[in-house]
Amino acid sequence: MEQPKANRREVQKAETRILILESARKLFKTQDYDTVTIRGVAALARIGLGTIYKHFPNKLSLLAAAFSDDLKKLYQDAMATVPDNQSFQTQFIHISKRFFTFYTTHYSLSRAYLSHMFFYEQEWLDEINDFDDSYAQKMAELILAAQDRGEINPEKDCHILALALMSNYFFVLANCFLRGKMTDPDKLAALLETLVEQTLL
Amino acid sequence: MEQPKANRREVQKAETRILILESARKLFKTQDYDTVTIRGVAALARIGLGTIYKHFPNKLSLLAAAFSDDLKKLYQDAMATVPDNQSFQTQFIHISKRFFTFYTTHYSLSRAYLSHMFFYEQEWLDEINDFDDSYAQKMAELILAAQDRGEINPEKDCHILALALMSNYFFVLANCFLRGKMTDPDKLAALLETLVEQTLL
DNA sequence: TTTATTCAGAGAACATGTTCACTTAATAAA
DNA sequence: TTTATTAAGTGAACATGTTCTCTGAATAAA
Numbered sequence: 001m002e003q004p005k006a007n008r009r010e011v012q013k014a015e016t017r018i019l020i021l022e023s024a025r026k027l028f029k030t031q032d033y034d035t036v037t038i039r040g041v042a043a044l045a046r047i048g049l050g051t052i053y054k055h056f057p058n059k060l061s062l063l064a065a066a067f068s069d070d071l072k073k074l075y076q077d078a079m080a081t082v083p084d085n086q087s088f089q090t091q092f093i094h095i096s097k098r099f100f101t102f103y104t105t106h107y108s109l110s111r112a113y114l115s116h117m118f119f120y121e122q123e124w125l126d127e128i129n130d131f132d133d134s135y136a137q138k139m140a141e142l143i144l145a146a147q148d149r150g151e152i153n154p155e156k157d158c159h160i161l162a163l164a165l166m167s168n169y170f171f172v173l174a175n176c177f178l179r180g181k182m183t184d185p186d187k188l189a190a191l192l193e194t195l196v197e198q199t200l201l
Numbered sequence: 202m203e204q205p206k207a208n209r210r211e212v213q214k215a216e217t218r219i220l221i222l223e224s225a226r227k228l229f230k231t232q233d234y235d236t237v238t239i240r241g242v243a244a245l246a247r248i249g250l251g252t253i254y255k256h257f258p259n260k261l262s263l264l265a266a267a268f269s270d271d272l273k274k275l276y277q278d279a280m281a282t283v284p285d286n287q288s289f290q291t292q293f294i295h296i297s298k299r300f301f302t303f304y305t306t307h308y309s310l311s312r313a314y315l316s317h318m319f320f321y322e323q324e325w326l327d328e329i330n331d332f333d334d335s336y337a338q339k340m341a342e343l344i345l346a347a348q349d350r351g352e353i354n355p356e357k358d359c360h361i362l363a364l365a366l367m368s369n370y371f372f373v374l375a376n377c378f379l380r381g382k383m384t385d386p387d388k389l390a391a392l393l394e395t396l397v398e399q400t401l402l
Numbered sequence: 403t404t405t406a407t408t409c410a411g412a413g414a415a416c417a418t419g420t421t422c423a424c425t426t427a428a429t430a431a432a
Numbered sequence: 433t434t435t436a437t438t439a440a441g442t443g444a445a446c447a448t449g450t451t452c453t454c455t456g457a458a459t460a461a462a
Contacts, residue, residue: 007428007429008427008428009427009428009429009438009439009440012427012428012440012441013439013440016440016441037417037418037419038418038419038420039418039419047441047442048441048443049419049420049442049443049444050420050421050422050441050442050444051440051441051442052420053419053420053421054439054440055440057420058420059418059419059420111319111320114319115316115317115319115320116316117316117375117378117379118312118315118316118375118378118379119312119316125379128379129379129380156399157399160396160398160399161399163372163395163396164365164369164396164399164400166372167368167369167371167372167373167396168365168368170368170372171364171367171368171371171372172368174318174319174371177318177319178318178319178326178329179330194361194364195361195364195365195368198357198358198361198362198365198400199365199399199400208459209457209458209459210409210410210457210458213410213411213457213458214409214410214411217410217411238447238448238449239449239450240448240449248411248412249410249411249413250412250413250414250449250450251411251412251413251414251450251452252410252411252412252413253450254449254450254451255409255410256410258450259450260448260449260450403462404461404462405460405461405462406459406460406461406462407458407459407460407461408457408458408459408460409456409457409458409459410455410456410457410458411454411455411456411457412453412454412455412456413452413453413454414451414452414453414454415450415451415452416449416450416451416452417448417449417450417451418447418448418449419446419447419449420446420447420448421444421445421446421447422444422445422446423442423443423444423445424441424442424443424444425440425441426439426440426441426442427438427439427440427441428437428438428439428440429436429437429438429439430435430436430437430438431434431435431436431437432434432436
């Protein structure tokens with residue numbers, strides 16, 4: 001059964017949504033989260049203030065939507081460039097460093113995105129958790145391969161190990177915001193590497 | 202040099218501050234963070250709305266101040282009740298579980314407190330980081346004792362290991378808010394124990 | 403003691419996220 | 433084709449965090 005062709009209303013609504021997202025991305029990328037106002041986004045998009053709320057339930061969701069394509073792309077990019085012929089630790093640090101670079105490059109935006117994570121609408125929470133699960137699964141696969149190579153103790157559960165490594169990663173990322181704006185991805189990666197060595201031994 | 206006796210102004214200001222904190226604690230404990238309004242706190246304390254801002258720079262700081270004594274007490278309590286004649290793992294889980302119990306008992310408040318952590322005024326950030334450092338130091342001591350007992354590999358750096366375990370703890374705590382309101386401290390403790398085993402092996 | 407200064411407190415004013423009542427173009431029904 | 437319904441868009445209204453101007457009690461200075 002062919003999906004019905006979008007009617008004019010649906011087309012226009014989608015166009016308005018794109019306008020909003022483009023304007024939001026522009027403002028969120030160049031200003032602090034708190035400085036960006038819904039009024040500002042509406043003005044830049046040349047739409048009514050209330051229209052934003054026809055598309056997004058709140059400012060946070062707008063931020064998440066504006067950000068989510070970047071993150072998906074980043075994830076795919078990081079995974080596509082994982083070096084095959086290196087140790088798991090090198091692989092893991094490579095992936096993590098890609099994220100550190102993104103987050104530190106967009107400091108204010110990332111701070112807002114990450115810190116409000118607990119308050120996202122369920123829809124976004126589901127998406128974030130799916131992403132985390134997918135990431136953990138990918139890590140588990142890389143760990144399994146490393147175990148087959150005899151690089152990591154095969155008695156360790158690769159899924160649990162993946163979660164432990166993820167927690168190391170999030171801890172380091174959190175410290176980026178908690179401790180004097182640590183904005184060098186290399187330093188973050190180095191700290192993570194220190195933690196990871198303890199976990200992998 | 203004896204500190205000068207507080208004049209009437211300082212005494213009254215301190216009294217007002219206590220009134221504010223008591224009212225804030227009452228409201229934050231019984232309502233969602235977002236439901237508690239500065240106007241509500243002011244009304245309960247029977248003071249002017251602007252007065253709150255003479256004492257606290259913003260709502261978040263008010264929350265942190267209202268909460269901080271509880272957390273300090275909790276920390277001291279947890280440390281005072283660490284079982285001496287048990288394995289490090291048991292000790293670590295005991296401490297963590299005390300925190301899990303507190304956070305899950307005050308779910309909404311904790312969610313707000315933890316999620317806004319990246320946005321605290323520097324004063325509070327310093328306090329939080331001091332607390333974390335102190336906690337990490339204490340963990341390192343417990344680890345060192347366990348290494349002396351031959352319980353943990355003595356080749357591992359106890360300070361790095363403490364940080365790795367802390368990251369496990371924070372990861373589990375974060376998942377409390379991200380994944381369908383996991384509100385059973387026993388379950389959180391069990392998940393943490395799974396992760397810790399990987400890190401300690 | 404009187405006068406001048408300071409600052410804690412008050413509440414009006416402001417800024418911004420959000421809601422809501424209204425409008426009208428688009429779509430469906432008759 | 434005409435009429436009825438729907439929903440995207442609008443901006444006024446509202447709620448709440450915060451700022452700001454003013455007041456007067458407390459303190460310092462003369």
